[in-house]
Amino acid sequence: MIVVALVAGLVIGFFASRKYMESYLQKNPPINEQMLKSLMIQMGQKPSQKKLRQMMNAMKTTYDK
Numbered sequence: 001m002i003v004v005a006l007v008a009g010l011v012i013g014f015f016a017s018r019k020y021m022e023s024y025l026q027k028n029p030p031i032n033e034q035m036l037k038s039l040m041i042q043m044g045q046k047p048s049q050k051k052l053r054q055m056m057n058a059m060k061t062t063y064d065k
Helices: 002-027 033-042 049-064
Strands: none
Touching: 033 049
C-alpha cells in the first residue's frame, strides 16, 4: 500500500511540476529582446529592429512547439 502511494505521488508530482514549468516559461521566456540585442552587439553584428523581431518570432514558435 505504501509503495503504491509513493509511486502515485511521484507520478502526480512529476506531471504537476512539468505543467508548472511549461506555464512559467511561456509567461517568462528565458531571453528577451534586450538580451538578444546585447548578444548581437557582442558578436559584432549591428542589430536592426526587423532582425530582432524575426529572431524573437523564431524563438517564440520554437517554444510553442
